[in-house]
Amino acid sequence: MLRSALSAILALTMTACGGSSDPVATTSNELHVFNWTDYIDPNEVKRFENETGIKVILDVYDSNETLLAKIQSGATGYDIIFPADYMAEQMRELNLLEPIDVAKLPNGKNIMPSMMDVYWDPGRVYTAPYMYGTTAIACNPIDTYCPTIKSWHDFFTTKDPKVSVLKDEMEVVSAALRAVGVAGNDLCTTDKTKFQAAEDLLLGFKPAIIESDGATERMLNGTNTLEHTWNGEVHRMRPQIPDMIYIYPTDGANLWADNIAVPVGAPHLENAKTFINWLMDPKNIAAESNFTGYDNNIVGSDAFMDKSIRQDPAVIPPADVVSRLSPAPNCPQEVRDMYTQVFTTWTSSQ
Template sequence: MGTTTIARRLAVAVGTFAAAVTINAGGAAAQDAGELYLYNWANYFPPELIEKFEQETGVDVTLDVYDSNETMLAKLQAGASGYDIVFPSGYMLGVIIDEGLARKIDASELSNFGNVRAPHDAPSFDPERAYSAPYMWGTTGIAYDTDRAPELEESWKEFFKPRDALKGKIAALNDQVEMYNAGARYLGIDVCTEQPKQAQQILDLLEAQKPHLAMYSSTGTVDRMIAGEVVMHHMWNGAAHRAKEQRESIKYLYPKEGLAFWSDHMVVVKNAPNPENARTFINWMMAPENAAAASNYTGYMNAIEGSSQYLNASLKNDPAVNMPDAYADRLRPSKECSPEARELRDKVWTRLKS
């Protein structure tokens, strides 16, 4: 989950529940002792799907939850034993692999891996999917009210250089990485640039935009759009979907210059007590019907081809969540920038907000 996504989920109450589930995954590998221990984000996996897995495989599942990637990492680094699968975001997955905390599972060899859509089949942090398989993913783009604005071009230009009728009616996320990266993509600059002149170009763009914004805010995005407080909002696709549920005229844009997408993944822990059950579960979750059940519960999209036929109508019919294939080449995965690049980004944001 991206930085902003982590922040959103820090507000979710953390709890633990155990679910006894019995299940059978056709063609799966031999079982371990009939147990499986998941460590996932709070409110991020449907209890009924755990029950279905148990009923089909005979494996008893226990789910424990965390509130951030960092909490999960700290537990693994401290040597916590007993967990089989964790669900890190892309950038954290790279850390887990680099620190030797992930078990090699060769997910690309699992029978259901052929269902995985590009570009989720070969992410930069695990290009061969040797250690992971996809779970949920989302994007950060632009939403606007079609009843209060003309049809807009699918471009960051509408956000950074707004039409006169929209000036003062636009909200931006109060997020350094999202804003800086969106500006960089509009200008055709590498989001991890180490060149001061290019960082200055991004700052110039953001400063020119600033007078036309109603606010910078990463909270209340859904309610703000529903209430009509702004006409356009820089926001996450799941938030745009929830806003559209209450205000049908809201449309989500996929800027042609590219937009950020975050992703969460299923990873088997290095010292997992039930590695074969973990592989069985991961393969099972790449079946279209099961992936769709997770999407229906979380409100975010999965990466599995064929899952759309099982989605709730509200998700299936909303391109903000069920992204049209034509937009796949606009997705830009998060990148871990160098210290020099991060320092430039920090300076730009500090100047902008001063």
């Protein structure tokens, strides 16, 4: 009795693993996904597994640079990655992405027309759209400083003791450049005086925390009341702090778009295409939006998205602020070095 029960359990676990006695079947039925932390719904992954019979193995990273370092070091065995716009372009330039003709996949027709000819992938050969969002300022209404923050300049000169900033040189320095009058389409300027002005502004700014992780948690437990953060985080704070304010600075904010792509040499190329096609289905991508709190760029997904997301001005920018948004800059090395210099000078002056 006990024995048959045991063997039944064993058989079950074996099938769940794809049958370890049959390595060929195992390899052809897996998909190794490398994603940002907390950026895909585990229940949806299960549904994908049930619908397609492909077993998903998930691994996570915390920044575009970590992703690049891992992929560039070669033979990592990942089939699916989620690079942001500028990173997708750099990976493509380094020949790290597999051309899979995303637009020609059955669900490729669902890509929002305005997101077809993006600078990092004209015609969508390498990448499918995933979530997109903005990086701006969140303020808890209990903070009396909230009404004084209208722009990045206000933010970087605030005396608010509970302010936190992302540990991200591109986000911090581009915001500081906007604060000193650089336009959103000119963030890769080679004008050194602009960087000097941004550095001078930052040197007078001493935030309580410089960290990207745990922004939501710190806002909820009251450590911070004013944060430089991503819009989806604000949406995730709403259950506890419903009237959390998301400020679109008058001097502009960065718009970013994450992508789904396949690294070159992916061992399960066909499964990867199946997965990408599956995520371009309006219903499936809507489920991911509901989980992550970010909007997506798939036509028809609105119908399946939670009302709370579609009506959240933090997730869907109101019409009057859209003109303030511009893509996160992807600058050449010489400019990027100035970003690094300003950021290093600032963090080591704290």
